[in-house]
Amino acid sequence: MSEIEQRLQQLTNAVLAGKEEEARQTTHAALARGCTTNDVLDAIVEAVNIIVDLHEVGEYDQEKLSPAEAAVNSSLQVIEERLATTEGRFNLKATVGPVGLSAGGLLSCALSAVLRSIGFRAANLSKTQTALELLRNSEELGADLVVPLLPSEGVESHLRSFIDEIERGGFKAKFEVIPVAPGLSDAIEVPLSIARNSSEAISKAMEWAMKKGTKRKNE
Incomplete structure (x- = not known):
């Protein structure tokens, strides 16, 4: 070593x-x-x-x-x-927060820092615990990307509840959502880009930001 x-x-x-x-x-x-x-x-x-x-x-x-x-x-x-x-290289704002994840505040803190390191203006919403709180707070902050952190236990149920809140509140058109859903089966089909761990979430966020930047240049 x-x-x-x-x-x-x-x-x-x-x-x-x-x-x-x-x-x-x-x-x-x-x-x-x-x-x-x-x-x-x-x-x-x-x-x-x-x-x-x-x-x-x-x-x-x-x-x-x-x-x-x-x-x-x-x-x-x-x-x-x-x-x-x-931070700010992408001119995109991201929010990160736990939804029902015990100790999720720690992960939220770390991931928001990683997002800043790759060019996002990232806000750590570690105090939020419900899907609606995270979505509403993200909307108030003018987020372009939201990264909810879900628990591995009962992950499918948590994810479906989160998607219900997105659809019920009309949030789908307001920002991109990339949930971190550890242990979610590949057989589960949902209308979101899912990350199985924090590293995958960062990769997907970077990929999305690059596409978003390219799209803006072409508009």
């Missing part, structure tokens, strides 16, 4: 352990050794995905979430200036 890889692993471990100061120092050290913003974000997302998975099966206590969130935020503060220079 290279020194850079060691630093990134230390960052992942610091977030998992909820060690705020260690996460901040490790992020500084990783950047000093040549790590990129994306490297740091990958290490954070790796830790957050582990926490969300463990929390869903009852193996990561509720009281550990606040320290973990503080560790994530302390690391993100170190790369804030870098994120500020990349």
Whole structure:
């Protein structure tokens, strides 16, 4: 394992352990050794995905979430200036928020930072818990893209409820929606572009933004 890889692993471990100061120092050290913003974000997302998975099966206590969130935020503060220079490249606004996902606030925080790193102006709506709240708040913020984070348990039911809210509230024409629906069967057909994990959501968001940009140029 290279020194850079060691630093990134230390960052992942610091977030998992909820060690705020260690996460901040490790992020500084990783950047000093040549790590990129994306490297740091990958290490954070790796830790957050582990926490969300463990929390869903009852193996990561509720009281550990606040320290973990503080560790994530302390690391993100170190790369804030870098994120500020990349966001807005697409001139598109994205919102990210959990819908019924325990520990989803952590994932929302991490994913909104990743979206900023690839060029979105992204808002973290981690306090929302219902589909309607996320959709309405996104509409108020003038979102072009909404990324709801769904739990793996009962994922199909959660997804169908979310789609019902989109159709009932007339949100379909207002923004693109790319739900993160872990564990959803490939056999399920829905009228949305579905991501099975956070990495796939970022890829789909990037692809959509590029197409949107090309379309605008051609109009």
